[in-house]
Amino acid sequence: MAVPIILIVALIAGIISIVLALYFRTLVMKEDPGNERMVEVAGYIEKGAKKYIKVQYKILGIFVGAFFFVIFFLLPSPLETSERLAVFFNWEQALAYVIGSVGSMLAGYLGLYVGVKANSRAAQGCTIGTKEGFDIAFFGGSVMGLAVVGVALIGVSIIYWIFGSPLVVLGFSFGASSIALFMKCGGGIYTKTADVGADLVGKAEYDLPEDDPRNPATIADNVGDNVGDIAGMGSDLFDSYVASIVASMILAAALSLIEAPLGNVAISENLRATLVIAPVVLCGVGLIASLIGIFYIKLKGSSDPGKALNSGTYFSTIIFAGLSALFTLFLTIGQDAAGTVLLWRVWLALILGLFSGIIIGFTSDYYTRDDRKPTRNIAHAAKEGHAVVILSGFSYGLLSVVPPAIGIIVAMAVSYLLGGVFGVSMAAVGMLAIVGTIVSNDAYGPIVDNSRAIAEQGELGEDVIRTADLLDSAGNTAKAITKGFAIGAANLTVLALLFSYTEEAGITATGIDLLNVNVLIGAFIGVVVPALFSALLIRSVQRNAAKMVDEIRRQFEENPKILTGEEAADFGKTIDIATKGSLRELVVPSLISILIPLAVGIFFGVAALGAFLAGAILSGFVFAVMMSNAGGAWDNAKKWIEDGNLGGKGTEVHKASITGDTVGDPFKDTAGPSINTLLVVMSLTASIFMGLFLLLGADGLLAALAI
């Protein structure tokens, strides 16, 4: 199967993206990093972040090395060349796996590095004006967005060009996702260990304000914003992005007939060659649309930062709709009538996916905005005490599952109508096409959050802090939208992966029959796993935060001069606790994400594993949305009260709202968003170990025993 030359669009877009990322980095670096105190604080944050990354990457290096050998020696090669021992020595996927891992780590590092550098510079920019601060922060965030997308597209297109098989690209995707899981869970535990620890002692016991430099956990908290929110969210969307492309490629390569209610289309070799690269090419187009969106945001950014970010997203969306239509026209060249119609139907699915992603993002915004009913009601519930604010937020979180569920269901149903399971996978690709803009907007958030902290610590005065606050609140809105978006995209992606998995397993004809008890057991285990996974992550944060609390108390008690501001707190110790704790605590959750699907596949067979994935996808969706939105709403309810409503700071109402926020912290920043990555990793594990399962017997070892 010849690879059409148009694939080069993706490669070129990827390269442009990396070049721009490096250019933006230079732009950020040449800005003024601010006064001495700011440089000092930024230096602490940078040191802390680098320390975390260093230890994290060392462990990841070992993990990646070990997995390289597992894939290499244990799994059958997906390329069935008859000249060699076909079954083992799977160097192709093993290599692609390493490239995916290293690419993910590089993109994460670059984004994090520039993010840390942009902090103090954006704060200093705020002394000149809103526009300057915004530009620096936004360029800093864009580096993450561009690096993620660029690395992904370059990796996917080159690997496919060399090996000509989507199954090798699957190795790349697995590499990207396994790193994402570590970055997301580790970062999530890190950031909340520091945040909860800082709040519980600093705010609650000693009445210190947020980001007070006397609080020993302040720097760790700032580091956490960077490692959790920049690197973590970036790698999360990176892995969904690659996975959605791979799922579509695998389906295009495997299907001989696209079965869709709107009409079946037989796939000729010619059409197949185009369909396989279509997701990559269209993502390249999406990247170009993202770049245009990024420049548009820069242009509009001066007056209202929040509106600028959103309008950039809309603008990218529109540009993408137009550009992708143009490129679909290119793709139809040389196709027969049936193929041409199919490509246009696929294009519609793509656009549908994109729009529903944005709608899902905005519903999660509704549930977490402080000028909307849910968050307001939660704030009012705080008047009746700690328990009622929890019940109110928890129930709103559960309610907020319904609108995005409808969004996903409609996107799935209509894209299926248009293009069968391939249509569904292309809707996922569409949802993620402008991820460059989305990640840029999102990474902007933690940068301005840190800028505010640095402006506070660098004593830049009330006016500057107010400017930084303005930028920060725009970041929070962007963050809420991204979270909803990330959940929706991950969910549609894993559904696409489920279809590609079953195609790979050869069970599309027999199906995944829930009336088969094996399959039902698989689904049961799948539904329980996200609950177990969330529990473990919440407990990790709780355990680690307890250590942090002890350390902060110890410092205040042993050295009272810290509280008076005469001596500096020992930031190294708290960073140490957050770093070591987060890495130790992510061992069990990551093992679960790989070992449970392996066990289900080996013992219950591939159909049960498919049901396992479906169960995990659906229940994971409920938990992810509930926890993200409840957490976001509690956070904003607290902020709204802190703005002077219902009595404002220091009242009993405020205290109750802090309880909500603290419960919400691990919900929204650790467990909730990690579930996305969990689902992708589990789906990819199922796909990549397929050869092993089929070797051991498609019905699983237990079926073999029960003969």
Add this chain to the structure above:
Amino acid sequence: MAVPIILIVALIAGIISIVLALYFRTLVMKEDPGNERMVEVAGYIEKGAKKYIKVQYKILGIFVGAFFFVIFFLLPSPLETSERLAVFFNWEQALAYVIGSVGSMLAGYLGLYVGVKANSRAAQGCTIGTKEGFDIAFFGGSVMGLAVVGVALIGVSIIYWIFGSPLVVLGFSFGASSIALFMKCGGGIYTKTADVGADLVGKAEYDLPEDDPRNPATIADNVGDNVGDIAGMGSDLFDSYVASIVASMILAAALSLIEAPLGNVAISENLRATLVIAPVVLCGVGLIASLIGIFYIKLKGSSDPGKALNSGTYFSTIIFAGLSALFTLFLTIGQDAAGTVLLWRVWLALILGLFSGIIIGFTSDYYTRDDRKPTRNIAHAAKEGHAVVILSGFSYGLLSVVPPAIGIIVAMAVSYLLGGVFGVSMAAVGMLAIVGTIVSNDAYGPIVDNSRAIAEQGELGEDVIRTADLLDSAGNTAKAITKGFAIGAANLTVLALLFSYTEEAGITATGIDLLNVNVLIGAFIGVVVPALFSALLIRSVQRNAAKMVDEIRRQFEENPKILTGEEAADFGKTIDIATKGSLRELVVPSLISILIPLAVGIFFGVAALGAFLAGAILSGFVFAVMMSNAGGAWDNAKKWIEDGNLGGKGTEVHKASITGDTVGDPFKDTAGPSINTLLVVMSLTASIFMGLFLLLGADGLLAALAI
């Protein structure tokens, strides 16, 4: 198909059970109701409970009447007699439905009536000694247990005798379950409205102790224990009980071959006649075992009440194992070798179900006992404040899902191995066989809880209160076990209903294929429904409790003499709020439980509805276990602190633990246990409207549109 005469065992057991219930009622009634103040308080409680029941039953009457006509006119008759218009005028199921509803209401009324009478008498009994108090409370509780099981068995056996079709019995089951849903949700909202309201103002703002007569919500709280815990839990287990029997009967009537990994067995007409009545007969045997267990508890009850209750459960289990083997021997008479072997395999599945039910009950006991690690850790987490106690309880709640999930999976797998899907349904029957003992133990709990309150208000002195406390703590343990047990039993029952549903729908051969997008959408909706349902119930409690809080504050403010004890609080008003609110609030959740499965069946077809049920069953299980166990653990952590640990009452630690308990209240007593009933009602709705779905097209209206 002739009905074997051995069915009479079930009828006789049912009649004995009702006679004994009435006898126990007499025993309770002739006891001394205590001093004037006690009679007064008990009178208030009785009046409140009767008021609630009167309003509730009036509404239910209208509902049942309306549904009678829906079934009668809209649904095709399940008995295909060619002499008449076969499609409509389904008087058989409509009649059975009314009998099931009225039976459930009668059993609930009898249990509640005696429960209310037993309160003050058990309190008075405590003035004589532990044994006397225990006996009265236990006899009072047994009335509920015996009435439930008796009505169920008499109803099922007579209806089957007359109509000879399990599908008519399905109407009976639907009646029982729809009432159970109202009783469970309504009772759950009622009890927590009163409890949370009483705690938030009385305890938190005015520092009144629990059950203080000055608190205007005290009586409503006591009424709530009766309507929520006695009538609610009784009807919950009643509906699972009947549903498990019906599911097995339908499977036995429909299957032509039992497909099980241990060997397939073709079903002859002779064997079928036996298999259809086997679940009823074996439940009759279970009832006999329960009666023996109840007398055993009475015998052992004097020294350690908690041990006595548990040992009664064990004893019933053993008796049931022996007796059921004996009756299985009877059932094998006249069967060929294959039939005999099958019956014994089914017996094994039955026993397996029973044992796993007890194991599941005990694991939920582990997660909620104050002398075990989870609850202890939650109590210690209270040292770090309100938020940490919430996070700790929530994550333990999620963790506690794993052991019972393993229990259900093992029970399902092994019983399937033994007897295919029929084996699974018989495991559910086995799990519920000794429900007479279980409900008796459970209904004992709220009686002694009320006794303690009455002893306090009747000023019976420290010694008597200590005795009542001893009885009360035994009740709490029984309650925790019953809850786990009820969830496990409901879960296995709805799985059995899923199988009988698919058998009825005729989709056993085609299966419920998750790769079909229609089906996947069904599963998606199913997974979301328990989350939505829980959210609505929690919000109901919250809204209603807020009204209660306002009313209590108003009374204290307008009449300060209430607080000094000079004038009595206005109990009528608070009872009114709890009654009206709970009935108003249950409208939306009940509509959901019937309308959503209807909509899924009509629009997406019967396979999608099957997936909907499976999705709801699995996610419902996770939510039910999580909420019940988290709530129980928070409650016991608070009680443990109130016993003087970690500083005891009045400390900040205690306050944090109260927050946990208050959050847990609607979790464990409203939303969590209502999910069981939701699942049963949704499954039965799917089954009972099957004729309608098939009439409209098995693939649903949407499939018809998309041609």
